[in-house]
Amino acid sequence: MGNHDKEILEASAKHPIVPLEKGKFYTYGTAGFRLKADLLEGISYRVGLLASLRSRKLNGQAIGVMITASHNPAADNGVKIVDPLGDMLEQDWERYATALVNAPSDEQLVQVYNRLATDLKIDLKSPAKVIYGRDTRPSGHKLVTALADGLEATKAESVDYKILTTPQLHYLVRATNSEGTPLSYGKVSEVGYYEKLAEAFVRALKGRKINGTLQVDCANGVGGPKLTELLKYIPKDKVNFDVKVVNDDVLRPEVLNFECGADFVKTKQRAPPTPKPQPGLRSCSLDGDADRLIYYWVDPESGFVMLDGDRISSLAASFIGDLVESAGLKDDLRIGVVQTAYANGASTNYITQHLRLPVICTPTGVKHLHHVAQGFDIGVYFEANGHGTVLFSPDALNAFKKKEPQSPAQKDALDTLAALGDLINQTVGDAISDMLLVEVILAHKNWSLRDWAMTYIDLPNRLVRVEVGNKDLFQTTDAERRLLHPEGAQDEIDQAVKKYKDARAFARASGTENACRVYAEAATRSEANELAERVARIIERYGAL
Numbered sequence: 001m002g003n004h005d006k007e008i009l010e011a012s013a014k015h016p017i018v019p020l021e022k023g024k025f026y027t028y029g030t031a032g033f034r035l036k037a038d039l040l041e042g043i044s045y046r047v048g049l050l051a052s053l054r055s056r057k058l059n060g061q062a063i064g065v066m067i068t069a070s071h072n073p074a075a076d077n078g079v080k081i082v083d084p085l086g087d088m089l090e091q092d093w094e095r096y097a098t099a100l101v102n103a104p105s106d107e108q109l110v111q112v113y114n115r116l117a118t119d120l121k122i123d124l125k126s127p128a129k130v131i132y133g134r135d136t137r138p139s140g141h142k143l144v145t146a147l148a149d150g151l152e153a154t155k156a157e158s159v160d161y162k163i164l165t166t167p168q169l170h171y172l173v174r175a176t177n178s179e180g181t182p183l184s185y186g187k188v189s190e191v192g193y194y195e196k197l198a199e200a201f202v203r204a205l206k207g208r209k210i211n212g213t214l215q216v217d218c219a220n221g222v223g224g225p226k227l228t229e230l231l232k233y234i235p236k237d238k239v240n241f242d243v244k245v246v247n248d249d250v251l252r253p254e255v256l257n258f259e260c261g262a263d264f265v266k267t268k269q270r271a272p273p274t275p276k277p278q279p280g281l282r283s284c285s286l287d288g289d290a291d292r293l294i295y296y297w298v299d300p301e302s303g304f305v306m307l308d309g310d311r312i313s314s315l316a317a318s319f320i321g322d323l324v325e326s327a328g329l330k331d332d333l334r335i336g337v338v339q340t341a342y343a344n345g346a347s348t349n350y351i352t353q354h355l356r357l358p359v360i361c362t363p364t365g366v367k368h369l370h371h372v373a374q375g376f377d378i379g380v381y382f383e384a385n386g387h388g389t390v391l392f393s394p395d396a397l398n399a400f401k402k403k404e405p406q407s408p409a410q411k412d413a414l415d416t417l418a419a420l421g422d423l424i425n426q427t428v429g430d431a432i433s434d435m436l437l438v439e440v441i442l443a444h445k446n447w448s449l450r451d452w453a454m455t456y457i458d459l460p461n462r463l464v465r466v467e468v469g470n471k472d473l474f475q476t477t478d479a480e481r482r483l484l485h486p487e488g489a490q491d492e493i494d495q496a497v498k499k500y501k502d503a504r505a506f507a508r509a510s511g512t513e514n515a516c517r518v519y520a521e522a523a524t525r526s527e528a529n530e531l532a533e534r535v536a537r538i539i540e541r542y543g544a545l
């Protein structure tokens, strides 16, 4: 008998797991467990058990659990675990999560729980702490109740932060674990988050003026009320930040992510139809849990122009690179940019050739990018879909604060860098924090979105989703840019790519859906479309074999 057997059994009966067809399992993927909400209650309960184990394994440090399905429709939801520094759950533990959630009965659940505790040398009597939050989905209530029951059954101390954006929860996890230490990340409260961002925003602007109105589409998700709250903390007498918050209706679930939000804008390559786009208005969209950001405007002449994650990445790298140089730290700090294969080739060229910064390509999923970015003193990482951040090493942060400036210009640059260190969420991509960063950079450069868009010209590109019988047949190498299996498929893709100018294409199995994705880019729109279709046909053919 373990320590919590009786309690786990009793509570588990209240939150049963929905059995899947034979041979099918729930898996902890890139986004944690993400499914139709009515399948998630038992899963959420069991994630509570795992979060307790994880906290105990890490000497009682606080672990986070976020209930959200980001940009998915309102009927979906998800459960995701956050590690003590605010980063994503360690990969090995994804397997343990999967094992616990798929235990076929309550009794077997207790067995798996106790076996994990034994195998991982976890003392079940030691303290555990788990903090959690949820987005605005109505199903969140029930999932939080199940989670709390899991925490109570395993005697973990817990804090319910109620409704939060995903990055706010990541902030709170790190703030909780660093409280009272020299590396304190900020006050342990939602207000602490707003205060930190607002203060750093004012400091980073250094009196620069923000030009014109910014319209922010909040996908009718949790970002709406949270952005409105944050804005109250920005002192009007110091900063003229004219923000128009739109699509912030969180009371009607059916409008969540519906024809709005960062995912809609990026995949459809157009502005949300409501509110009616106003020509020339500087606009951006957050996704349903406010961790992705896309900028755009509708040009009276050329129509819709989008500035995606690649653009934010190159903008940030260019600005921070210049500041590091002005601060006299160029030889001390290594700056690098991390992208995935979906990054537009023109952005990669711009960063390597114009900014002269190294670019590393990793597999899809922010945990991979985050990890590689940690290898630099300043690591800028973004997925093309607008999820990303900039990470500063302790050496970098130290240099910004401690280096003796040799001139007023150096002091200016050092101060701005130090402010960015506080403004940019160091735990995970954060749409609200990234938006403030973009506004700071545009104000410093005195740039409009058009000036920003002029830095390079995106290669026309196309992303296609291809249904296949078994996506696991498709195995990749070289950061997902080449197929190893099925044999012969990559040769055919190579042949197809050769037919087009400045072309590139790849195919991979999605990590979040049962399908393959094909990406192609080429010198013209029609060539990019044609190439994507060709490669899609190749994948369909191999997928049917």
Ligand SMILES: CC(=O)N[C@H]1[C@@H](OP(=O)(O)O)O[C@H](CO)[C@@H](O)[C@@H]1O
Pocket (backbone or CB within 6 Å): 030, 031, 342, 364, 365, 366, 383, 385, 509, 510, 511, 512, 513, 517
């Ligand atoms: C092409 C694309 O946008 N892929 C997305 C998508 O992953 P897939 O593995 O492609 O399904 O969802 C991930 C999680 O949100 C996100 O990290 C990633 O960028």
Ligand SMILES: [Mg+2]
Pocket (backbone or CB within 6 Å): 070, 071, 287, 288, 289, 290, 291, 292
């Ligand atoms: Mg999201």
